[in-house]
Amino acid sequence: MSAAPRLVLVLGDQLSDQIAALAHADKGRDTVVMAEVADEASYVPHHPKKIAFLFAAMRKFAARLRDAGWTVAYTTLDDPQNTGSIVGELLRRAEDTGAEEVIATEPGEWRLIAALEDCPVPVHQMPDTRFLASHAEFETWAEGRKQLRMEYFYREMRRKTGYLMDGDKPEGGKWNYDHDNRKPAPDDIAFGGPMQFTPDETVEEVLNLVEERFGGNFGTLRPFWFATEPAQARRALTHFIQNALPKFGDYQDAMLSENRFLYHAVISMYVNAGLLDWREACDAAEAAYRAGDAPLNAVEGFIRQIIGWREYMRGIYFHEGPEYTQRNFLDHDADLPSFYWDADTDMLCLSKAIGQTRDEAYAHHIQRLMVTGNFALLAGVDPHQVHEWYLAVYADAYEWVEAPNVIGMSQFADGGVLGSKPYVSSGAYIDRMSNHCKTCAYKVKQKTGEGACPFNLLYWHFLIRHRDRFDKNPRMAQMYRTFDRMDGDRREIVLAEAEQFLARLRSGARV
Incomplete structure (x- = not known):
């Protein structure tokens, strides 16, 4: 690279001193570019x-960089000169500074990677070293495998990090304690939820801006309690480790109408944006286990979410390529029901999950997978619409x-790249x-007729309309045998009532 001044791009989910672009930059000659666009x-x-x-955390990160001696060109959303795009801001700042190249940490979306590749000012995209597994490491692991199953990747990450290892064997003799982490919801929760933070002046300024510009978006802005700086994120982690981790494993799959957080950490937003390093979270959890303050099933489940699922998901995303989000293996084409945007449904599990999402911008993994996701899959919703809703x-x-x-x-729109069978269930699981x-x-116990749970009807409808795809799947064969053993008249009623429900759903009627 030349000795001329350069631009150093820092994106809103790269708010870490450890990102590659900053590590390769020179405080004396380079300008950090950050922009709300x-x-x-x-x-x-x-x-x-x-x-x-993100805007509040970005502004605070920019201030910390300036305090550390960096030159930072920061564009607020309401700046009259704001060009509206990352590439536009790079071009504007290049003209201001005379910079002829940009160094950046690789973005986490193909869309933005492509935009930077097409930038008229050359952009050198460096690997995001904040993750445990590099792209090359995941590709090496995936090469030659017929199935890319998370469990085996996770074991490699355990060996690599040494977390919960006893020599070359897993602590306690098992790699995975998921079987112990499926207790139904208890009568009450002895945890007040994640640590909440009162907005300071910077946050209030951002809240006013967002209220003005994005007030019509789905979601409740206030009260706002998220951490927006690393010290707060660490306090939130400590609060979880000390007060909730011991029970996290037991009830991580449970749901309660009266409690939105149960024993969950609610720190993924901080880790994904760069305010909290994943190592800090795993180190703290393992330390709690070693000290006898948290059981193995809870700590293993927590660490698996981070070095297992989180790393594996990133590996799959970059392994499969830019067209991954367009896949539609099951040819589903229904529109996303309107109640996903207002929680206006008589199905209480969906109303609670969507209402919580509206109010908190958060729902835990089972609410996402087995309630909102399960229903969309059973109802045959276009997976790209589902994807954009979650995003x-x-x-x-x-x-x-x-x-x-x-x-x-x-x-299951990728046809089994990630999972061996669709995650579908009737109302019994919920x-x-x-x-x-x-x-x-x-009525969840009612299979047909007035008041029958829609999950019960749609479950069988899904299985039968996709029988040609899943009849030979060994993990689904028992379900087809169960259906075939039903009385013929009952089978017809189930499918007919499911069709009637889908017709009402697609007509926009309240369900």
Whole structure:
């Protein structure tokens, strides 16, 4: 690279001193470029809380960089000279400084990678070293495998990091304690939820801006309580480790109508944006286990979410390529139901999950997978519409992690790249893992007729309309045998009532 001044691009989810672009930059001659731009804030209708979180965290990170001696060219959303795009801001700052090249840390979305590749000012994109597995490492692991299953990748990451290892064997003799982490919801939760932070002057300024510009987006902006700087994110982590981690494993799949957070950490948004390093989270969890303060099933489950699922999802996203989000293996083409945008449905599990998403920009993994995702899959919704909804509504959603979770795991739109079978269930699973069904307008024990749970009807409808695809799947054969053993008249009623429900759903009627 030349001795001429350069631009150093820092994106809104790269708010870490450790990013590659800063590590290769020179404080004495380079200018850091950060920008709140319309393109990034609106390519999907992001939740106002997510936008406010990122803008506030970006402004504070820029201030920390300046305090550390960096020259920072920061563009606020309401700057009259704002060009509206990352590339536009790079061109503007290059003209201002005379810079002839840009160094950047690789973005986490193919869309933005392509935009930087097409930038008239050359952009050198460096690997994002904040992750455990590089692209090359994942490709090496994937090469020659017929199935890319997370469990085996996770074991490699355990060996690499040494987390919860006893020599070359897993702590406790098992790699995975998921079987111990499926307890149904308890009667009460002895945890007040994630640590909440009162907005300071910087955050309030951003909240006012977001309220003005994005007030019509799905999602409640206030009250706003997210951490927006590393010290706060670390406090949130400590709060979880000390007060919730011991019970996290037992109830990580549970759902309660009266409690939105149960024993969950709610730190993924901080890790994904760069405020909290994944190593800090894993180190703290393992230390709690070693000290006898948290059981193995909880700590293993927590660490697996980070070095297993999180790393694996990123690996799949970049392995599969830019067209991954367009896949539609099941040929689903229904529109996303309108209640995904207003929670206006009589199905209590969906109303609770979507209402919580609206208010908090958060729902835990089972709410996403087995409630909102499960229903969309059973109802035959276009997976790209489902993908864009998840990308829009959650504060921790970036395409590298969201798309594999939705296109692959939730909607089976990749045809089995990520999972060996679709994640579908009837209402019985939701009843077992929650208390929603007790007060729902529908009756989960009722399979047909007035008030029958829609999940029960749609479950069989899904299996039968895709029988040619899944009849030979060994993990689904038992379900088809169960259907075939039903009385013939009952089978016809189930399918007919499912068709009637889908017709009402697609007509826009309240369901």
